Amino acid sequence: MRLWKTVLAATAVALGCSTAAFAARTDLVLGMVLEPPHLDPTAGAAAAIREVTYANIFEGLTRIGPNGEVLPDLAESWTISEDGKVYTFKLHTGVKFHDGTDFDASDVKFSLDRARAEDSQNAQKQLFAAIDTVDVVDPATIKVTLKQPQGSFLYNMGWGDAVIVAPESAETNKEKPIGTGPFKFQNWAKGSSVTLVKSDSYWGDPAFLDKAEFRFIPDASAAVPAMLSGDVQAFPNMPTSDSLSQFQSDPRFKVVVGSTEGETILAMNNGKPPFDQPKVRQAISYALDRKAIIDGASEGLGQPIGSHMSPSSKDYVDLTGTYPHDPAKAKELLKEAGLANGTKVTLKLPPPPYARLGGEIIASQLRGVGIEAEIIPVEWAQWLDQVFTKKDYDLTIVSHVEPNDIGIYARKDYYFNYQNPEFTKVIEDLDATADEGKRKELLGKAQKTLADDAVVGFLFELPKVGVWDAKIEGLWQNQPVPANDLTKVKWND
Amino acid sequence: MTAYLLKRVAIALATLVLASIVVFAVLEILPGDPARLMLGMNASAEQVEQVRTQMGLNDPLLLRYFHWIGNLVVLDFGRSYTYSVPVIDLVRERVAVSLPLALIALALSTLIAIPVGLYAASRQGRFGDTVSMGVSQIGVAIPNFWFALLLIYLFAVWLKWVPAGGFPGWSAGIWPALKALILPAIALALPQAAILARVTRQALIEVLSEDYIRTARAKGMPYRAVLWRHALRNAMIPVLTILGLQFAFLLAGTIIIENVFYLPGLGRLIFQAITQRDLIVVESVVMLLVTTVILVNLLVDFSYAVVDPRLRGRS
Numbered sequence: 001m002r003l004w005k006t007v008l009a010a011t012a013v014a015l016g017c018s019t020a021a022f023a024a025r026t027d028l029v030l031g032m033v034l035e036p037p038h039l040d041p042t043a044g045a046a047a048a049i050r051e052v053t054y055a056n057i058f059e060g061l062t063r064i065g066p067n068g069e070v071l072p073d074l075a076e077s078w079t080i081s082e083d084g085k086v087y088t089f090k091l092h093t094g095v096k097f098h099d100g101t102d103f104d105a106s107d108v109k110f111s112l113d114r115a116r117a118e119d120s121q122n123a124q125k126q127l128f129a130a131i132d133t134v135d136v137v138d139p140a141t142i143k144v145t146l147k148q149p150q151g152s153f154l155y156n157m158g159w160g161d162a163v164i165v166a167p168e169s170a171e172t173n174k175e176k177p178i179g180t181g182p183f184k185f186q187n188w189a190k191g192s193s194v195t196l197v198k199s200d201s202y203w204g205d206p207a208f209l210d211k212a213e214f215r216f217i218p219d220a221s222a223a224v225p226a227m228l229s230g231d232v233q234a235f236p237n238m239p240t241s242d243s244l245s246q247f248q249s250d251p252r253f254k255v256v257v258g259s260t261e262g263e264t265i266l267a268m269n270n271g272k273p274p275f276d277q278p279k280v281r282q283a284i285s286y287a288l289d290r291k292a293i294i295d296g297a298s299e300g301l302g303q304p305i306g307s308h309m310s311p312s313s314k315d316y317v318d319l320t321g322t323y324p325h326d327p328a329k330a331k332e333l334l335k336e337a338g339l340a341n342g343t344k345v346t347l348k349l350p351p352p353p354y355a356r357l358g359g360e361i362i363a364s365q366l367r368g369v370g371i372e373a374e375i376i377p378v379e380w381a382q383w384l385d386q387v388f389t390k391k392d393y394d395l396t397i398v399s400h401v402e403p404n405d406i407g408i409y410a411r412k413d414y415y416f417n418y419q420n421p422e423f424t425k426v427i428e429d430l431d432a433t434a435d436e437g438k439r440k441e442l443l444g445k446a447q448k449t450l451a452d453d454a455v456v457g458f459l460f461e462l463p464k465v466g467v468w469d470a471k472i473e474g475l476w477q478n479q480p481v482p483a484n485d486l487t488k489v490k491w492n493d
Numbered sequence: 494m495t496a497y498l499l500k501r502v503a504i505a506l507a508t509l510v511l512a513s514i515v516v517f518a519v520l521e522i523l524p525g526d527p528a529r530l531m532l533g534m535n536a537s538a539e540q541v542e543q544v545r546t547q548m549g550l551n552d553p554l555l556l557r558y559f560h561w562i563g564n565l566v567v568l569d570f571g572r573s574y575t576y577s578v579p580v581i582d583l584v585r586e587r588v589a590v591s592l593p594l595a596l597i598a599l600a601l602s603t604l605i606a607i608p609v610g611l612y613a614a615s616r617q618g619r620f621g622d623t624v625s626m627g628v629s630q631i632g633v634a635i636p637n638f639w640f641a642l643l644l645i646y647l648f649a650v651w652l653k654w655v656p657a658g659g660f661p662g663w664s665a666g667i668w669p670a671l672k673a674l675i676l677p678a679i680a681l682a683l684p685q686a687a688i689l690a691r692v693t694r695q696a697l698i699e700v701l702s703e704d705y706i707r708t709a710r711a712k713g714m715p716y717r718a719v720l721w722r723h724a725l726r727n728a729m730i731p732v733l734t735i736l737g738l739q740f741a742f743l744l745a746g747t748i749i750i751e752n753v754f755y756l757p758g759l760g761r762l763i764f765q766a767i768t769q770r771d772l773i774v775v776e777s778v779v780m781l782l783v784t785t786v787i788l789v790n791l792l793v794d795f796s797y798a799v800v801d802p803r804l805r806g807r808s
Contacts, residue, residue, distance in 0.1 A: 037575035045533020123532045191757025228650045229657040381525025
C-alpha cells in the first residue's frame with residue numbers, strides 16, 4: 001500500500017514536470033546590487049531607479065534603444081521646423097496609464113513643465129533647459145518650442161528623467177509608480193525586491209514575461225551563490241568579475257560583456273597646484289599604463305580611452321596615442337615643471353572596485369615617476385561632499401556614467417576646475433547644432449582639446465558584465481543608459 | 494530591592510539621553526549631504542540648496558536636535574528622506590524580520606551553549622572537555638560572514654534545501670519564511686554559542702570548587718543534581734551578563750548577516766540609510782536599537798535579583 005502511494009506520487013510529479021516543460025517559463029528574478037531609494041525617475045539621480053522602471057513601467061516621447069539609438073516611444077513620429085526650434089510630436093492614441101486614466105498630450109505638457117519648473121526635483125534639469133514653451137495642439141499632438149536649436153533634444157527626451165507621468169499619480173510615483181509601459185508595478189518589499197507584472201492594457205507589443213522580480217543583493221559574495229542556486233536567473237550587472245570564469249565554464253550560464261557609457265578617469269584638480277600646470281598633468285598622463293590599469297581594475301575587460309567619449313559612439317575619435325605610457329618622458333616633464341622628486345599628493349577613492357583596485361595600481365605607477373600618492377578611501381556620500389561639491393582633492397578616480405556627457409568639462413564650477421574658453425565655445429556651438437556632420441566635427445574637436453590639455457587621466461570605458469541563465473534571451477548586452485529593459489526578454493526552453 | 498531597581502532605571506535613562514546626543518552629533522559630523530546624494534552629480538548647487546531647505550536640513554542644529562527628541566518621546570520617528578514614508582512603517586516591516594532572527598539565534602545559541610558548557614565543566618580536563626572546547630575555540634575565531642558563506646554553499650547551492658538568501662515575507666507562510674531564516678540564525682548563533690559555552694564552563698568550574706559543592710556531595714547528593722541545582726544556578730550571573738551583552742552583538746551581527754543573506758531587516762535598513770545619508774532613519778533606528786539593548790540589560794539586572802537572593806535583600 002505504502003509502495004503504491006509512493007509510485008503514484010512519483011508519477012504525478014513526473015507528469016507535472018513534463019507538462020511544465022512544454023510551456024516556456026514566464027517569470028524572471030533579476031539581481032541588482034543597489035536598491036532604488038524610490039521608484040520615480042523624475043525625482044532622483046540613482047541609477048537603480050532607472051534599472052527597475054525604464055522602458056518597463058515608464059515611457060517617454062522617445063526612448064534609447066539597446067545600442068544607444070533614439071527610437072520613437074509614446075511619440076509615434078515627429079517633425080522638426082526649418083530653423084530647428086519647433087518639434088511637433090504625433091502621439092500614440094488609445095494609451096492608458098496603469099491606473100486606467102487616459103494618456104494624451106496634456107500629460108506630456110504636464111510632465112515637461114513639471115520637470116523644468118522652479119521647484120522641480122528632477123536630477124537632470126539641464127535636459128529641459130532649452131525648452132521655451134510646450135503647447136497642446138490636440139490630444140494626439142504636442143508642440144515643443146526651443147529657445148535655440150538643440151542637436152541632442154530627441155536624445156534628451158529619451159532619458160529616464162524625461163518620462164511621461166500623469167498629474168493624478170505624479171506625487172505618489174515614488175512609492176507606487178504609475179506609467180504607460182508594458183509592465184505595471186505590483187509590490188515593493190523594501191530591502192528585498194520589487195515585483196512587476198505584465199500590463200494587460202499595454203498599447204504596444206505585449207511583454208513575453210508575466211512577472212518580473214528585481215531582487216536586491218548588496219553583497220558581491222552573495223550574488224554568486226544566488227545565481228548558482230537558481231534563486232536569481234539573471235544578473236545584468238554582475239558585481240564581481242573575479243568569479244566570472246566559474247560562470248564561463250558552466251553551460252547553464254551565459255556571460256555577456258558589453259560596454260557602458262562610463263568614462264573612467266583619473267580626475268585631477270586643475271585649479272590646485274601642481275595640477276594647474278599643463279606639464280604636470282601631461283606627465284601624469286605619460287606615467288599611466290592603461291593596459292596594467294585595465295587588467296587590474298576591470299579584469300582586462302575595459303576598453304582604453306584617450307578622451308571623454310565612449311568607443312562605441314559614432315562620434316568617437318581614438319586619442320589613446322596622445323600620451324603613450326612613457327615614464328622617462330613623465331619624469332622629464334615633472335623636472336621641467338619644477339616638481340620635487342617625492343612630491344606628496346592625495347588620491348581619493350570611492351567604493352567601486354574599479355576605483356579601489358585601479359587606485360593602487362595608479363599610485364604605484366605615479367611612485368615610479370616620483371609622485372607619492374596617498375590613498376584615501378571614501379564612501380559615496382563623502383566623495384560627493386568633499387570631492388564633487390567642495391573640490392577638496394588632488395586626484396580621484398571615478399566613472400562618469402551619463403551618456404554623451406563631454407559637456408561637463410565646459411561647466412562653470414565643476415569639480416575638475418578646468419577652464420578653457422575655447423572648449424566652452426565648442427560645446428556651446430555643439431548645443432546649437434543639429435546637423436549630424438557638423439556635430440561630429442565639433443565633437444571631434446572637443447575630444448581632441450581635452451586630450452591635448454590632459455585635463456584628466458583618461459583610463460578606460462567601464463565594461464558591463466552580465467551573467468544570466470543560458471535559456472534567457474532579450475537582455476541588453478550594452479548599457480547606453482541605466483536600464484534593464486525587459487520588453488523583449490523571454491525564456492527559450 | 495526597590496532602590497536597586499530604581500537606580501538601574503535611572504542609569505538606563507541617563508544612558509539613553511547620552512546616546513541620543515552622541516548619535517546626533519556623530520551623524521552631524523559625518524561628511525555627506527543627503528540632498529546632493531539624492532540629486533546626483535548633474536544637479537546644480539542652487540537645486541541642492543532648495544531640496545535641503547525642503548528637507549529641513551537648513552534649520553539650526555539645536556532646533557533640529559530638540560525637534561527630533563521631542564518627536565521621539567511621543568513615538569514620532571519622522572519621515573525618511575529617501576523613501577519619503579514614515580520611519581515607523583519602515584521599522585515595523587523590518588522588525589518582523591530582525592526580531593525573529595535575533596530571537597531564534599539567541600535561543601539556538603543558549604540551547605547549544607549551556608549543555609555544552611555543563612558537559613565540558615563536568616569533564617574538566619578530560620577528552621570530552623578538550624574536544625568541545627577545541628571546537629568552540631574555532632567557533633570563536635570564525636567570522637560569522639565567512640561561516641555564513643560556507644553554510645550557503647553547502648545548504649543552498651549544493652544540497653538546495655534552503656534558498657541562498659532573501660526573504661519571502663511572513664505572508665508567504667510560516668514555513669517558507671522560517672526556512673529563509675534558518676541559515677542566517679545558525680550563522681549568527683554558532684559563534685555566539687561558542688563564546689557562551691566557554692563562559693558557562695569557566696563559571697561552572699569556579700563554582701564547582703566552592704565549599705558548598707563539596708558539602709552537597711559529602712551529604713550524598715548525586716553529582717548530576719549538584720550540577721543542575723547548586724552549580725548551574727550559582728554560575729548563572731556571569732552567563733546572564735554575557736547573554737545580555739550578546740544580544741547587542743546579535744543586533745550588530747544582523748547588519749552583516751542581513752547583507753550576506755540580503756534579508757530586509759533592521760540591520761540592512763541602517764546600512765542602506767547610512768550610505769544614502771538618510772539621517773533621520775539612521776538616528777531613529779539606532780536609538781531604537783540602543784533602547785532595546787538598554788532594556789535587555791535592565792532585564793538582565795532584574796534577573797540577577799531573581800537568581801541571587803543576596804541582591805534582593807540589598808536596599
